[in-house]
Amino acid sequence: MLGRATLPHLGPHDVVALTRTRDKVQLLHDLGARAIVCNVYDYSDLLRVAQDAEPQIVVDFVTDLATQSPDANNRVRREGTANLVNAATMANASRFVAESVAFPLDGDAGEAVEQLERAACEFVGDSVILRFGRLWGPGTWHRAPPEPPAIDVERAGVEASRLLVEARPGIYLVA
Secondary structure, eight states, rough: OOHHHHHHOOOOSSSSEEEGGGGHHHHHHHHTOEEEOOOOOOOOHHHHHHHOOOOOOEEOOOOTTTOOHHHHHHHHIIIIIHHHHHHHHTTTTTEEEEEEESOOOOOOHHHHHHHHHHHHHSSSSSEEEEEEEEEEEHHHHHOSOOOOOOOOEHHHHHHHHHHHOOSSSEEEEEE
């Protein structure tokens, strides 16, 4: 969801967007990106894609919320982020940006977020962590602002597009 809200604001940049399914390729193209089908769990394919793309910035807005499985989302935070950090390093990217959360999560979810942030901070170049409040608005789980911290998904996309490029290395609250 966050990637869809961010892509339209990256017009002057050459953006390669990854998707795990072919049915999202046209959507990503319509939003202004060159779409490639690639699974973040397939490290050799991910590395090939990263080395071919030669990115300056690698953005990790990968989630697995659609399955409504906490285990799947925790896995992508752990394994997906680690694979993306490694691929970004091998592709000589200069910056790594990771989506995190601005609200506390308990148990395994909280541990997975800590691992995501730790992996992002271990990137050899500049690392930026964007801690987003609960997204609300069209296409999200919330039609109206939920309990704080929260942010309208469209506003989150505008802010993310700015921070991807302009933010100094560090952790930012986007809410």
